[in-house]
Amino acid sequence: MKLLLASRNAGKIAELDRIVAAAELANLQVLGLRDVPEYPEAPETGATFAENALAKARDAVAATGLAAVADDSGLAIDALNGMPGVLSARWSGGHGDDEANLRLVLGQLGDVPDERRGAAFVCAAALVVPGRPDVVVHGEWRGRIIREPRGTNGFGYDPIFVPDGEERTSAELSAQEKDADSHRGRALRALLPHLRAL
Template structure:
């Protein structure tokens, strides 16, 4: 029997990432749905001051609207030289929500005069799991690295082409999906949810 879980996103790459993580964890019986797979419902704007607040609010909205156990994440880039910004504003740093290229170019422009040794940064992801009948939990994953001066790579999305993880010479956008899953902020946060997702799967399938 399949357990249905809603990932509150329309991002196909995020859906595939969670499916890969569950499969490797032996939880392939969990069927991951996205927002495109359920009846449309009003989505509240992301107004939280933290990644955790936004992730939990999105998961609550999804669970309440659909009745399905729901996972939601909120993630972004914190740049040391920008005092941790763009942070929760990462997706709309240049103004229009989701304009990856404009966001990336604005960060590069803001760091033009910052020397290489002061270009540290971290990707941060908060992931929340809300089961309408049982519980809620929110976890956090971080991925340290540095910002380079020119984009490289075609994998990933967002700020991936300008972020080189610690211990790497390749950008996040030059890592293949399996490599990225094992080390990324989102991969770390989603794996931190696995104990709760195992419990959910056990409850759903029963003995």
């Protein structure tokens, strides 16, 4: 069965593919948006990660007829009252400018002492299958924000996020280590019982 991950992000597609393979769901073939005919994608205007994930998955099903998974995720920083949150990808104004977003967050936290730099990566993942109830699950990865970026194995805020129990940043972890603990890995694994039922 074909399962569409409503994303063009090769890293996310590879992550879902690894999780599906580890769960031995051999009947599922993971596809990304590059594998299906292009369709108009609505902007992410939801107030929550769950609203955005569900909207993306529903759009994908309507356009392709395939079962679809979509996620929305971001960084929630305690000292910024949970922001950038759903605005994580466009915190500095432009969408997807990782360097500008990262520098803005570091600037906003400049005077915040180390003990108050708690944060969490948060992910909502939605599964929409024609003729079945929609499913939304969540994953959270707690940690802290450091003062200077470190590492190259990631994107977004990974170079400034140190997970609880770690000294390395998310960008210094291997793909397998991130799959095991990350917010997206946790959310996608929470979907496995529903994927097994397909």
